[in-house]
Amino acid sequence: MAKKQFLLLASLLLVLSVFLAACTGKDEKDGAGEKEPAKPDTEETDGGDDEPAEENPNAGLDFPLEVSNKAEAMEDGEMTVAMVTDTPFEGTLSRVFYKGTFDAEIISYFDESLLATDGDYLITNDGAAEYELSEDNKTITLKIKDGVKWHDGEPVKASDLLYSYQLLGHPEYTGTRYTFMIENVEGMPAYHNGETTEISGIKVSEDDKEISITYTEATPSVMSGIWAAPTPRHHIGDVTTGEVTMEEIVTSDKIRVNPIGFGPYKVAKIVPGESVLYERFDDYWRGKPALKQLVLKVVNSAAILEALKKGDVDLASIPVDQYEKAKEIGNIELLADIDTAYTYIGFKLGKWDDEKKESVTDPNAKLANKLVRQAMWYAMDNETVAKELYHGLRFPATTLIIPVFSSFHDSSIEAPSYDKEKAIALLDEAGYVDVDGDGFRENDKGEPFVLNFASMSGGEIAEPLAQYYIQQWGDVGIKVQLLDGRLHEFNSFYDMVEADDPKIDIYQGAWGTGSDPDPSGLYGRTAAFNYTRYTSEKNDELLKAGTSLDAFDADFRKDIYKQWQELMVEEVPVAPTLYRYYLMGVSDRVVNYSIQPGAENARPWKWGVSK
Template sequence: MKKKSLLLMLTLLLVLSAFLAACSSGENAEEPAENDTETETPDDGTEDEGSEDDEASGEAQQGGTLTYGVDSAPEGLFNWAFYGIVTDADILALFDEGLIQYDENLAPEPNLATWETEDNQTFTFTFEEGVMWHDGVELTVHDWVFALETIADPDYDGPRFANVQTIEGAQAYRDGEADSISGLNVIDDYNIEVTFDKARVNNLVNVWAYPMSRAQFEGIPVAEMSASEQVRTKPVGLGPFKVDSITPGEAVIMTRFDDYWKGPANLDGINVQVIDNTTTVGALGNGDIDMISLQPVNGEEVEALDNVEVVTYPGLSYYYVGFKLGTFNSETNEIVEDKEKYADVNLRKAMAHAIDRQTWIDAFFFGYGSPVNGPVPSSHWIAADPEELATYDYDPEKAKELLAEAGYEDTNGDGFVEDPNGEEFVAKFSHYATGNPTFETRAQAIVQFWQEVGINAELEMAEVNLYYDMIEKDDPSIETFFGGWGTGADPDPTALWGSDQLWNYPRYKNEESDKLLADALDIEIVGDDQEARKDLYVEWQKMIAEDVPMIFIAQLEEIVALSSRVENVEYDVSGANSPHEWSIAQ
């Protein structure tokens, strides 16, 4: 392909994306995280009309039902221990909550529990008394122990053992060498002592902080929990709203939980509606939904609506193209470097230089994103200065030079390089499919960037709810793949990059990387010096940028559309405030 034709293709992509927005496409399918059917909107239940005095005083009005839109069907794993995609997490946050919450600086604050520690190894947690599950059973520390033991159980099929394994005795419990986790010492129903295997800076914010109802899961084997009705259709939580009904793939209906420990919420209820992703803009304009996370393609058109406010806030997520460098042995929890196709770092660098990230971002993210050069978004406090990182700006000639250095040359004159052994080389690129046509278009653009520098490439679209399962299980069809990750309140990226971690999707294995990540958590090395910790993370980011286990593409702002009748919803880098505080103007 000639350069002129590539530029023409990108111009057409810009036109296509603008056309989709202008036609109210609403292609706002949730990115998997780590993430479509249309359904009727239930009655909004606004029998409580409020008063002029409420409005004048600025107090939240009581009553009304908020319709919360999602344009991608949830996977249906409505328990924190088992969920896998962003849509499910967003719904969970409406009816369940954890022991810890985070402020606008991502610092931990007590929620359902307070804590004390003298050495960052042993913590004493004290639970709020009188906190009720939605089934009327009181929360105790035993529910937290139950959650931790569930995640540490060898039959647990979720991905969150990384948040439990640092508790003393958790690994022995997982390996079947102990009947309990030795680091959990229950003092009474409201107090528990938790001892970790060593003092770390982030023991508090890394530990799994979401209890599970023992009463609800009684008698259900761990291996069957994720498929149970307690997770799928009849979940109970601790939040301000309780789930009344779930229609899989269509709706989750919630009503106010009057025994919520902070007092009744302002709203009567929240109805989560899955809308067809071609109707997002229309649904907002018609008042059919009150609130929805937007993809950038919809931003400009939604901003033009008189009855809707578009809110943006700093994002902590990034998008990338990953390379499969090995496989994960789930029995030994270790990465095996058994894939050679993309082992040459110069090949990976060439493929990075081939992508015009800025043009790609302009075409598909409409001013709501920017290029990112490493595994930490620039809004996070540990982010390295871009000048400190190896960067891979769009440079087709450099890409071709690197390919030649690595022995990739066109030996048969077909315009595409063969591998160093003279064999046909085809880069297979995978992307998730949601029904959003721009997703396939943007994926094809990356394929064409590679083809422009002489790399034969093919695109495979995989159904969204199967996609990350294929990546986790190292499906042989996955070679290079598009994905997105987010950094949490704690910057420790071990769960995504450690050599013993399931969520290390590229299967990047590097002892020096593991050591830097461990040192950044070691009290004896960094103490409470945040700058010392950041310095180690910066060194780690330099290593990742140099090794290119993935091509870092874009970081985005978070975008939310709110109906003009929605009040008392606020956002900062930690996300939204509690739905307990939300209200609707009557």
């Protein structure tokens, strides 16, 4: 490493006292394979433990996945969970309409999917409904079990799941979850385009206990990416009859102040942006939850270790820079596992066409030349960042399919790693040279080339880390500056990125991948989450093939996703930076708690305290 890079990294270490993190119980979410934006180092989805040793130098890290306290849970216990963040939560508490990781966490305690998932993120019949798949794999039928109730006592109906699809596909839906598994429902495109008021591929039984969903194309994603989270039509109002509008639902107290679900705890009180008080739902379909009360509260990342030490909170994600200090706290246990998430640098390459509902790539975008994007990836020393800043709990990312999906992640692909000379050679090849002798390159037309970099605030390390990347790009002659000269708060950051703010050229983001390896929800032409706005016919072709009938053949799907990973390494619409472990601090009084995917104790209704 160049001397000045080492010195810069040393300066980062001096201020390394807090980092971005968000608490999660790592419980099942909704069985929908949901993908969502996150802070660069937050943990918001179920983790996995299948990691290729040759790619992860820390594969031997040995953390427990479940607490060691085997005592009986006390009756009517209370637990406090920390949401570790330096920004308020937004508070759109509906699976259909929420956008970010914090709201997803709040929802996870009071609502759930009709279908449970196992350790491989595949749907099972252990949830509130059982499923049956047709011989041609095109129709799935769900039957809701007896005794499944909303928190107001009303039964959960098959038509409530239909309502989720009616909202997601509604012509006026402005959310981000009209993705492949929704669009693939038979008749959904016609409904979405306002050509009909019915979704022909969804049928509800007369007793409102069964629902069948028929897909236009059979896809293996039905086993890991089906949307199975219902919406209480009777509670929030019916948009299909004109009782309410889509805009009224999004701003309604019914999803912001007094939301309901059918999960183990019901929302008793919300202090906007700060805390949520949950009370036990005695009629929960799985049985009476162990805890009488659960509190979720925002705790600043700088204060989380002290809160755990004092016993003010029982459960919290721990910023990995605080790992060494966390090990010294005597009244907590540390659990960790590989996360279903990664951080990345995104390159703005186009705009979202709101009329067509698709991304449009601009061939004249400032970063249209892929050689420049490749050079910027080679210029980043992610291995040093991972080793020096993260105590072995991060490791360099290579492709956009994470190692957790071990059947599809291809560790043999040669992705860029830090190589300053290679970066310089690529920029020279692209015709980006220093014309005026100021140390920074002009573009291939001899014009000034300055990039605005958007990154999120969060802890004391956030800006130094962004500045480290800026310095490394500067070392190869690319002038990069922070957008508006500062970092931006989580919600406003994603608002700007989603709106394709023309001031943004590059940005640092993070994705929670959900449980479905299909990447089309993040990188497809019609995916609202495709924030770079990269499109190509080859990308369309491979993403479609990866969810096709042929993809039921595991070898075929593996080959398709190998080709897709190679394409994205070549095209670099985003440069993945780090894969990660997530680290949980758990009070020694907590029982029946696990972070292992699919485990019984990974579900909040089992959690308890022994004293």
